[in-house]
Amino acid sequence: xxxxxxxxxxxxxxxxxxxxxxxxxxxxxxxxxxxxxxxxxxxxxxxxxxxxxxxxxxxxxxxxxxxxxxxxxxxxxxxxxxxxxxxxxxxxxxxxxxxxxxxxxxxxxxxxxxxxxxxxxxxxxxxxxxxxxxxxxxxxxxxxxxxxxxxxxxxxxxxxxxxxxxxxxxxxxxxxxxxxxxxxxxxxxxxxxxxxxxxxxxxxxxxxxxxxxxxxxxxxxxxxxxxxxxxxxxxxxxxxxxxxxxxxxxxxxxxxxxxxxxxxxxxxxxxxxxxxxxxxxxxxxxxxxxxxxxxxxxxxxxxxxxxxxxxxxxxxxxxxxxxxxxxxxxxxxxxxxxxxxxxxxxxxxxxxxxxxxxxxxxxxxxxxxxxxxxxxxxxxxxxxxxxxxxxxxxxxxxxxxxxxxxxxxxxxxxxxxxxxxxxxxxxxxxxxxxxxxxxxxxxxxxxxxxxxxxxxxxxxxxxxxxxxxxxxxxxxxxxxxxxxxxxxxxxxxxxxxxxxxxxxxxxxxxxxxxxxxxxxxxxxxxxxxxxxxxxxxxxxxxxxxxxxxxxxxxxxxxxxxxxxxxxxxxxxxxxxxxxxxxxxxxxxxxxxxxxxxxxxxxxxxxxxxxxxxxxxxxxxxxxxxxxxxxx
Numbered sequence: 001x002x003x004x005x006x007x008x009x010x011x012x013x014x015x016x017x018x019x020x021x022x023x024x025x026x027x028x029x030x031x032x033x034x035x036x037x038x039x040x041x042x043x044x045x046x047x048x049x050x051x052x053x054x055x056x057x058x059x060x061x062x063x064x065x066x067x068x069x070x071x072x073x074x075x076x077x078x079x080x081x082x083x084x085x086x087x088x089x090x091x092x093x094x095x096x097x098x099x100x101x102x103x104x105x106x107x108x109x110x111x112x113x114x115x116x117x118x119x120x121x122x123x124x125x126x127x128x129x130x131x132x133x134x135x136x137x138x139x140x141x142x143x144x145x146x147x148x149x150x151x152x153x154x155x156x157x158x159x160x161x162x163x164x165x166x167x168x169x170x171x172x173x174x175x176x177x178x179x180x181x182x183x184x185x186x187x188x189x190x191x192x193x194x195x196x197x198x199x200x201x202x203x204x205x206x207x208x209x210x211x212x213x214x215x216x217x218x219x220x221x222x223x224x225x226x227x228x229x230x231x232x233x234x235x236x237x238x239x240x241x242x243x244x245x246x247x248x249x250x251x252x253x254x255x256x257x258x259x260x261x262x263x264x265x266x267x268x269x270x271x272x273x274x275x276x277x278x279x280x281x282x283x284x285x286x287x288x289x290x291x292x293x294x295x296x297x298x299x300x301x302x303x304x305x306x307x308x309x310x311x312x313x314x315x316x317x318x319x320x321x322x323x324x325x326x327x328x329x330x331x332x333x334x335x336x337x338x339x340x341x342x343x344x345x346x347x348x349x350x351x352x353x354x355x356x357x358x359x360x361x362x363x364x365x366x367x368x369x370x371x372x373x374x375x376x377x378x379x380x381x382x383x384x385x386x387x388x389x390x391x392x393x394x395x396x397x398x399x400x401x402x403x404x405x406x407x408x409x410x411x412x413x414x415x416x417x418x419x420x421x422x423x424x425x426x427x428x429x430x431x432x433x434x435x436x437x438x439x440x441x442x443x444x445x446x447x448x449x450x451x452x453x454x455x456x457x458x459x460x461x462x463x464x465x466x467x468x469x470x471x472x473x474x475x476x477x478x479x480x481x482x483x484x485x486x487x488x489x490x491x492x493x494x495x496x497x498x499x500x501x502x503x504x505x506x507x508x509x510x511x512x513x514x515x516x517x518x519x520x521x522x523x524x525x526x527x528x529x530x531x532x533x534x535x536x537x538x539x540x541x542x543x544x545x546x547x548x549x550x551x552x553x554x555x556x557x558x559x560x561x562x563x564x565x566x567x568x569x570x571x572x573x574x575x576x577x578x579x580x581x582x583x584x585x586x587x588x589x590x591x592x593x594x595x596x597x598x599x600x601x602x603x604x605x606x607x608x609x610x611x612x613x614x615x616x617x618x619x620x621x622x623x624x625x626x627x628x629x630x631x
Contacts, residue, residue: 042068044599104598107597109609122189126193128573139160139174140158141160148545159576160593161593186214193206223568227372227462227465229461230465232305238457249296292314305358313359327343350446475493476497479494485526486531491515498559517553579600579604
């Protein structure tokens with residue numbers, strides 16, 4: 001009878017007694033897990049540290065993760081009843097292992113979203129390496145592709161630790177990451193690296209190793225990096241400019257080495273701005289006339305040289321006043337001597353002349369520098385910006401000397417800088433110009449030996465680093481470009497270039513079909529009013545999708561996407577390394593590489609991470625937990 005009673009009551013079965021959970025317990029566990037997920041997600045999105053130095057209950061600061069959970073508990077009584085000390089000892093969901101597991105699920109979700117966005121499309125890899133805070137070589141992998149809506153995307157995908165910078169090591173690591181997410185190397189359409197020999201080597205470089213497997217994976221040396229090399233080359237090879245930047249670096253370092261001098265400079269600049277506003281010499285408005293300080297330049301920070309020079313021009317008077325004050329104080333002989341030397345250099349006409357000259361030259365290159373770092377920039381527009389920069393520099397050389405030297409003289413007069421005798425056009429003396437040895441006037445020296453030399457050298461570097469031969473696909477971009485009402489459109493040119501550059505992507509039959517589609521395209525798209533005001537290939541690609549013409553012109557759409565996949569710069573890798581410096585700082589230099597990669601994925605691709613539903617993550621976590629229990 002006892003056995004019969006047990007059989008009649010299924011709730012008494014041992015299996016059910018073991019696995020039985022009340023509805024209240026399930027709700028509590030779900031709330032606890034949700035709190036943990038939200039805390040992990042928030043910390044990763046903000047790039048904050050998770051662990052604390054002392055996480056014991058007696059500690060006053062148990063680390064960001066636990067303190068954030070405690071904050072949730074203080075603001076929500078229902079959460080406070082189930083988290084931390086109130087939770088079951090075997091189901092707190094706060095251990096480092098659980099944190100890493102939740103973090104990995106979120107990071108994998110982001111990567112799978114990127115993988116879904118790529119689909120079967122061709123893609124380009126952007127790769128660069130840098131040393132992190134713990135002196136480990138880290139390689140960032142960025143994927144560039146055109147999504148289904150016609151938008152050019154550059155997504156951070158992974159950061160991998162490498163033992164050395166050998167090209168073969170890089171290739172193995174990249175292939176491992178791609179294979180993990182079923183991204184075929186045969187779909188690789190382009191490669192973007194810097195100009196290092198292990199990357200661009202024609203025989204054993206990384207680009208050569210991939211080209212052997214995929215001949216269409218064209219290598220392009222980062223345009224922004226080329227421009228930076230051109231600017232740095234001027235500073236290194238023109239001796240007067242090299243001496244100028246050495247002096248400028250010493251001045252900035254001298255001011256920035258002391259918090260006191262830094263504060264004094266800001267205070268002097270603040271007083272100067274107040275006087276200028278009172279005199280009505282500067283406009284006022286939101287975010288105008290901000291008090292700032294001198295800025296350093298970096299060899300790897302693109303565009304930093306322009307900010308370096310521009311900031312000193314803005315603060316020239318304030319900096320001179322600071323040095324004069326330091327000299328007058330005379331409290332420390334070393335500081336007084338350095339300030340006297342710096343002020344002597346700044347008060348020379350040659351220093352001011354090169355300062356203003358480099359500002360003019362770098363200002364004309366800055367628009368190009370900023371444009372080359374845009375994610376949706378295409379090769380044709382990039383080359384157009386290069387051409388306009390060359391034209392502006394040539395125009396400055398040919399026609400701007402008179403206005404430039406007048407500007408230099410006016411700047412010197414307003415800042416009490418001694419002006420040498422140039423000619424009667426600038427000095428109120430006789431009409432005879434002051435002559436030096438070999439009948440070379442002072443004006444001739446600054447005009448022909450500095451002004452012209454700097455501009456000529458800049459033009460030479462731009463011509464050498466941005467020749468049309470370096471970008472063989474430029475003609476194809478130009479033939480497809482919608483600018484000026486598809487002025488350069490040519491069916492024969494497009495088909496011929498497709499046969500030359502994309503033999504693996506278009507067979508003979510598809511090339512014939514492409515020609516027929518281009519015949520219709522010429523009368524349908526090119527003459528349609530909606531396509532007349534487009535200025536770039538990315539706009540054309542998006543408009544084809546919006547008007548559903550991408551379905552009718554499949555082969556043309558495929559060709560445009562292949563061209564857009566080719567990169568212009570690898571600025572996204574530099575942004576990834578900035579994120580790595582924030583996450584793996586000097587205080588958190590022992591972070592494991594998997595943890596670093598997962599946090600960086602969520603931090604950098606936050607737009608995708610923000611769209612993650614917490615309930616979906618709970619389901620994935622439960623599935624993972626059940627799978628582990630079964631194992």
